[in-house]
Amino acid sequence: MRKLTTLPDMRKFYVNGKWVNALATQEFAVKNPATEAVIGNITMGSAADVDQAVEAAKAAFPAYSVMPKQKRLALLEKLLAIYEERSEEVAQAISMEMGSPIDFSRGEQTPTGPGHMRAFIEALKNQKDREVLPNGDTLIREPIGVCGLITPWNWPINQLVLKVVPALAAGCTCVLKPSEYTPLSAALYAQMIHDAGFPAGVFNMVYGEGPVAGSTLSKHPDIHMMSFTGSNRAGVAIAKESADTVKRVALELGGKSPNILFADCDLEKAATDAMTYVTSNAGQTCDAPTRLLVERSCYDEVLEIVKRVAEQQKVGDPSQPGDHMGPVAFDIHFGRVQEIIKHGIEKDKAKLIAGGVGRPDGLDKGYFVKPTVFADAHNKMRIATEEIFGPVLVVIPFDTEEEAVSIANDSPYGLAAYFSTSDKTRQERVALKLRAGQVHINSEPIAWETPFGGYKMSGNGREGGLIGLEEYQEIKAVRFPA
Secondary structure, eight states: OOOOOSOOOTTEEEETTEEEEOSOOOEEEEEOTTTOOEEEEEEOOOHHHHHHHHHHHHHHHHHHTTSOHHHHHHHHHHHHHHHHHTHHHHHHHHHHHHOOOHHHIIIIITTHHHHHHHHHHHHHHHSOSEEEOTTSOEEEEEEOOEEEEEOOSSSHHHHHHHHHHHHHHHTOEEEEEOOTTOHHHHHHHHHHHHHHTOOTTSEEEOOOOIIIIIHHHHHOTTOOEEEEESOHHHHHHHHHHHHTTTOEEEEEOOOOOEEEEOTTSOHHHHHHHHHHHHHGGGGOOTTOOOEEEEEGGGHHHHHHHHHHHHHHOOBOOTTSOSSOBOOOSOHHHHHHHHHHHHHHHHTSOOEEEEOOSSOOTTOOSSSOOOOEEEESOOTTSHHHHSOOOSSEEEEEEESSHHHHHHHHHOSSEESEEEEEOSOHHHHHHHHHHOOSSEEEETTOOOOTTSOBOOEETTEESOBSHHHHHHTTEEEEEEOOOO
16 A cells, blocks of 8 residues: 655646646645645646646647547556555545545545546446437537546545546546645646556646636637536636637536435434534535424424534544544635634524534644534525535424425525435435435435536536536537438
């Protein structure tokens, strides 16, 4: 098992098959969110740096786009093998750069890489390159072109693989702009792609901030598709900037996912899972079920359970083993989470039953947040409508199934929805009424190859498996003469 003994040189970009010096000189300090210590500096790419990477991807596209599927599959299989060999390095990098507890990083964050890679490999193996319709016309699937990929910091490898691998599998070339807060794992993955033997220019990576590097990608006339995961504000900007060149735009944005607990479910398990979902990854998961809707007949019992689980949740050093919660990823985000918790107490007047403002006891530095629970909330409160992206649960009572569905759907978001009930007919009925891209019943997980994405302001397009692969393909219709 390889350990991360030397940090990659984050001042360089990966362009045209090699690590190159940046044209820009502005640097950004990357901090360990648990200690607030600087662990390295990255160069923030300029428009010229992005142009250079796009030019490399554009030049590589003609040859790579016609590479036979079997050769692309062989490259992806090699990449998967390298990743599995170096997975401990990835786990340590994620723990260091975003504060993911090391056991969580090993058990949850890092396995998303091979999980999604295998799903895309199988999708590519099984997909037909062309098919003949009943009318005799032929449909041919081709790579869309040069892709701009922008990934977030909260699940850095998960989101990187969900974009880079289907692009490479489809025969596209790409330029990746990872989050400036999580450059270590991105640099490791870039080196793995290099070591797997992908041709020069097929994959390129430039660090930078959204308004400069990201905007340059969105506006660039030689980029044919933009795929972005992150905030709604940035997603809207990318869509607008891409419109002038009529790019395809895939967006995975925010969420405020509901979790409905009906009285006939296993309350202890369902309520415990509800709180655990929200403290997992310090609440920094876009589809986290942060609105807990509880049938009134069991409301008080559920409040007791989530309060107990929140208060028992350990918070501490992410470098140490254990099932504790780590910090949120960076200082600005810590301030945002603290501000909205304060708003919930002072402005929304919600009932605080666990946690609150400030760091947990015994922690005087680092971006640690108390696991927090608000009760007696409703959908006119800011804490019940705005994505907090921290370990904050709001609990809302309801009386009928119809009311529960109405409250659940009363949101600008529709990324995921959760509910628990032992009633089989209700499972079918409620699942079909919820306006969300994924629906989880009784805490059942969803597989790697299942498409992920949302309704409404949670974005458009889907990631993962066959449908995620198809996002990077064009359909050509041909009538061949008889």
